[in-house]
Amino acid sequence: MFRVVIKRPDESDKHVRVDKKSFDVLVWAREYKSSHPSHKLFIVNVSHPKPPPLGFYPDRAKQLYWCPYCAHIRQFKRRWRKYTERKVLGCIICGASAELFFIQKYNQLFKSDGLVKEKELRRRLRKDKE
Ligand SMILES: [Zn+2]
Numbered sequence: 001m002f003r004v005v006i007k008r009p010d011e012s013d014k015h016v017r018v019d020k021k022s023f024d025v026l027v028w029a030r031e032y033k034s035s036h037p038s039h040k041l042f043i044v045n046v047s048h049p050k051p052p053p054l055g056f057y058p059d060r061a062k063q064l065y066w067c068p069y070c071a072h073i074r075q076f077k078r079r080w081r082k083y084t085e086r087k088v089l090g091c092i093i094c095g096a097s098a099e100l101f102f103i104q105k106y107n108q109l110f111k112s113d114g115l116v117k118e119k120e121l122r123r124r125l126r127k128d129k130e
Contacts, residue, residue: 007042044093045069051066063077065091070093074091
């Protein structure tokens with residue numbers, strides 16, 4: 001399932017659900033673009049989160065993270081969310097929340113990351129001794 005995020009020239013945006021195969025979404029987007037040349041289109045793959053390129057590391061100071069749904073490095077901003085009733089960090093284009101599993105995974109945001117690294121280091125130390 002795809003979502004096309006349309007940014008209008010006045011900065012307002014519209015999210016359109018497009019239940020099509022990836023090629024057809026591109027065709028759909030091209031048609032839309034030809035009748036609305038001043039609108040910016042972003043295709044978001046909702047059902048298949050994509051991993052970042054090898055060696056990617058998020059820039060937390062600039063709030064640049066990998067968005068697996070946009071398949072792009074995006075700026076994340078804190079926005080008020082109705083369903084959580086508080087501000088949550090999310091992708092400025094598709095709105096995906098930084099609390100989602102794949103965003104945490106691909107941006108090393110898990111709180112337990114330190115623990116995993118520590119375990120891995122200990123395992124390597126043990127191997128070296130053998
Ligand atoms: Zn996104």
